[in-house]
Amino acid sequence: MKNTIYLSTLTLLFSLSTTSAFAVENHGSPADDFKVKLKADVAAPAPKKTAQVEHKAVEHPEASAAKPITATTKKTSSKTPSSYKREIRTTGDLTVYTVTGRAPHLYMVSRDLYGNEKQWKAIAEWNSLKEPYTLKQGQELVIKKAPTISNAEADEVLIKNYTKLNRMETVAGIQAAQEKPTAEEEAKEAPTPAPAPAVAAAAIAPKSDVAPLPSPTPAATVAAAEETPYNHPEEAKKEEPVAPKEEVKVEPAHHSKWGFKTSLALSKFTLDGKLNDGTSDISLDSDLDYGIELELAYHMSEKAELIIGAAVEKMDIHPKESVGEIEGESQYLAKYTLGMEYEAVPLVTLAGLINYEQTPFVEPSLTGAEVKAIYIPQVQFGARWNVVNTGKFKTSIITDGLVLMATNHDGLDLKTGGGFLAGVRFANEFSKRTLTYGVSYRDIYQDTEDSKNNLHTWYANIGLIW
Structure with a gap:
C-alpha cells in the first residue's frame, strides 16, 4: 500500500513538472513577457516609447559597435603642398593663395589667378x-586683387602654357586634379560631431511603420548604420571619380x-x-606686292x-x-631668318635675329637705272x-635696329649699312590656334663708293600659329 501511494505521488509530481515546463516554453516568464511587450512598443508609433527604445538601442552592444563607423568619418585631405589643385581661400577681406606644383613661381601664380603673367610684380610687392x-x-x-578667372579657366591657361613647354608631367x-572633389565636396566630407544619443538612435532606428524583425542581428544593425550618409566614408572614397593614369590625355612632345x-x-x-x-x-615705287612667310618656333x-x-x-x-630704261622691274625676293626671343620680364621680350635677305638695290646711270636684288646679311635686334595681355588677346609694340653687313655682289662693293623697324603686332588666342596680324615700317640705307641707296617699306601680315 505504501509503495502504491509513493508511486502515485511520484507520478503526480512528474505531471506537474511537465505541465510547468510546457507553460514556460509556450508562455515565457514574466520578464520575457515584458521583453515581448517592449519589442512590440518599438514598432508602435507612440513617440515616448520609441524614444525609450532608441535610448536602449544606443546602449546595446551591437548598436554601440556602429559608433566607430560614425567616429571614423574624419577624412584626411588628399591636398598636399605638392598637389596640382588651385588652392585659394578668403577670410573676410583677405584672400590667400597657396603655392603648389601647378604654379611654382610668380609668373605662373599670376596666370593661375588672372590668366596672364602681368600681375607677378604686384604679387611680389x-x-x-x-x-x-x-x-x-x-x-x-x-592676394589683394580678386582672381579674375575660374578654376576651370585657370586649368586651361596653365595646361596650355605647360604643354608649349613640354612639361607633360x-x-x-x-588634369588628374580636375577629377578630384571640389572644395565644397570636401567640406561635405569634413568630420561631423558625434550626434546625441537620441539623434544617433534615430539614425539607426527604422523610420517605417512596418514592424522590424523580432530580434535584429548585429549584422542587420551595422547594415542599417551603413545606410546613413555619415557612417560609411570608405564607400564614399571608392565612389570618387579618379581617372586612371593611362587615360590622361596629353599632347605628343x-x-x-x-x-x-x-x-x-x-x-x-x-x-x-x-x-x-x-x-x-x-626714286622708284613698287606696286602692292604680296608674299608668304613660314616660321618654325622651338x-x-x-x-x-x-x-x-623663310619668306618669298x-x-x-x-x-x-620717266628716267629711261629700267632693268629688273619685276623680281622675287627671298628671306631666311634664324633668331631667338627671350622674355626678360612680362612687359619686355628681347629679340635677336640674323637675316639673309634679298634687298632691292638701284644703281642710277645717265641713261636710266638698273635694279638688282642683292643678298645682304643683316643683324636685327x-x-x-x-x-x-589679357590671356586671350595680346598687343606688342616692336622696336628693332638693323645692321646691314658689308658685302660684294655683281661688281658692287656695299659698305656697312643700317636702319630701324617699328610696328605693332596683335594676337588672338583660340582653343587650338592663334591668329596673328600687324603692320610695321622699315627704313634701311646702304652705300657703295659711287652711290647711296635708301629703302622705305610699309609691311603688313596676317597668319595663324598652329
Whole structure:
C-alpha cells in the first residue's frame, strides 16, 4: 500500500513538472513577457516609447559597435603642398593663395589667378618678396586683387602654357586634379560631431511603420548604420571619380615643343638711289606686292624661343617719272631668318635675329637705272613691348635696329649699312590656334663708293600659329 501511494505521488509530481515546463516554453516568464511587450512598443508609433527604445538601442552592444563607423568619418585631405589643385581661400577681406606644383613661381601664380603673367610684380610687392623671388611648396601668398578667372579657366591657361613647354608631367597632374572633389565636396566630407544619443538612435532606428524583425542581428544593425550618409566614408572614397593614369590625355612632345606659323604678307616700298657726284637721282615705287612667310618656333624654355623662318615676295617696281630704261622691274625676293626671343620680364621680350635677305638695290646711270636684288646679311635686334595681355588677346609694340653687313655682289662693293623697324603686332588666342596680324615700317640705307641707296617699306601680315 505504501509503495502504491509513493508511486502515485511520484507520478503526480512528474505531471506537474511537465505541465510547468510546457507553460514556460509556450508562455515565457514574466520578464520575457515584458521583453515581448517592449519589442512590440518599438514598432508602435507612440513617440515616448520609441524614444525609450532608441535610448536602449544606443546602449546595446551591437548598436554601440556602429559608433566607430560614425567616429571614423574624419577624412584626411588628399591636398598636399605638392598637389596640382588651385588652392585659394578668403577670410573676410583677405584672400590667400597657396603655392603648389601647378604654379611654382610668380609668373605662373599670376596666370593661375588672372590668366596672364602681368600681375607677378604686384604679387611680389603684396608679399614683400625680393629677388630672386623664390617660392616654396605650401607657401601662402596674400592676394589683394580678386582672381579674375575660374578654376576651370585657370586649368586651361596653365595646361596650355605647360604643354608649349613640354612639361607633360605637370599637365598630367593638373588634369588628374580636375577629377578630384571640389572644395565644397570636401567640406561635405569634413568630420561631423558625434550626434546625441537620441539623434544617433534615430539614425539607426527604422523610420517605417512596418514592424522590424523580432530580434535584429548585429549584422542587420551595422547594415542599417551603413545606410546613413555619415557612417560609411570608405564607400564614399571608392565612389570618387579618379581617372586612371593611362587615360590622361596629353599632347605628343613634337606638338608642344614646336610651333608653326604661316602668314600672308603685303608690302609697298619706295627705293631712292643717287650718285655721290650728284649727276643722277632716281626714286622708284613698287606696286602692292604680296608674299608668304613660314616660321618654325622651338620652345627652349618657358621664356626662350628659337625661331627659324623663310619668306618669298614678288616685287614690281616703277619709276615715279620717266628716267629711261629700267632693268629688273619685276623680281622675287627671298628671306631666311634664324633668331631667338627671350622674355626678360612680362612687359619686355628681347629679340635677336640674323637675316639673309634679298634687298632691292638701284644703281642710277645717265641713261636710266638698273635694279638688282642683292643678298645682304643683316643683324636685327630689339624688343617687343607687351602693352596688352589679357590671356586671350595680346598687343606688342616692336622696336628693332638693323645692321646691314658689308658685302660684294655683281661688281658692287656695299659698305656697312643700317636702319630701324617699328610696328605693332596683335594676337588672338583660340582653343587650338592663334591668329596673328600687324603692320610695321622699315627704313634701311646702304652705300657703295659711287652711290647711296635708301629703302622705305610699309609691311603688313596676317597668319595663324598652329
